[in-house]
Amino acid sequence: MSIDPFPERVVARKMCQRNGTINSSIPLGKLQRLSEYLHDNHGQAEFCLSFDSDENGIDRLSGTVHATVKMQCQRCLEAVTVELASEFILRIAEDEANAREIAEQFGTELEVVSCIEDQLDLLAVLEDELIMDLPIVASHDDDNCSDRLNQLKQSAEKAVPKGQGNIQGLEQLAALKEELKKKT
Numbered sequence: 610m611s612i613d614p615f616p617e618r619v620v621a622r623k624m625c626q627r628n629g630t631i632n633s634s635i636p637l638g639k640l641q642r643l644s645e646y647l648h649d650n651h652g653q654a655e656f657c658l659s660f661d662s663d664e665n666g667i668d669r670l671s672g673t674v675h676a677t678v679k680m681q682c683q684r685c686l687e688a689v690t691v692e693l694a695s696e697f698i699l700r701i702a703e704d705e706a707n708a709r710e711i712a713e714q715f716g717t718e719l720e721v722v723s724c725i726e727d728q729l730d731l732l733a734v735l736e737d738e739l740i741m742d743l744p745i746v747a748s749h750d751d752d753n754c755s756d757r758l759n760q761l762k763q764s765a766e767k768a769v770p771k772g773q774g775n776i777q778g779l780e781q782l783a784a785l786k787e788e789l790k791k792k793t
């Protein structure tokens with residue numbers, strides 16, 4: 610499969626008229642809203658898009674997008690690999706008013722995206738699809754993945770017995786007070 614350049618915005622009407630396709634990838638770093646949910650933004654999102662018109666003559670974008678991302682495991686707080694994948698069919702409206710018309714005519718089962726000045730924001734479409742596929746909570750398959758963290762905590766507690774840090778602090782404070790008394 611050949612890799613096309615990725616236009617962040619396209620003139621949707623023209624793409625649909627000529628049944629255009631785009632098979633490409635984008636670095637996750639470009640997807641800032643998605644990156645907020647991730648452990649890091651290394652990697653790529655790969656996607657296949659095709660443009661045409663449906664049986665009612667409405668412009669349509671069909672596609673798949675997938676990305677392998679790292680999220681933070683909610684048990685051990687280390688990185689966990691998560692596969693995101695989405696398959697979607699969207700109707701393309703000329704603008705917000707046209708989007709409302711499509712919704713009124715065909716109901717809400719059609720997902721509609723709107724163009725702004727003939728341009729469709731492909732980057733936002735793909736990012737939305739990936740965000741919708743994010744798991745609510747990410748964690749390793751291994752239920753015991755937090756054991757290592759607990760071990761670290763335990764060995765840290767052994768190394769510094771509870772309260773000792775505070776006592777040292779109080780001693781230092783007392784010494785400082787003595788110093789001040791001597792000076793006055």
Ligand SMILES: [Zn+2]
Pocket residue numbers: 682683684685686687689748749754755
């Ligand atoms: Zn974990």
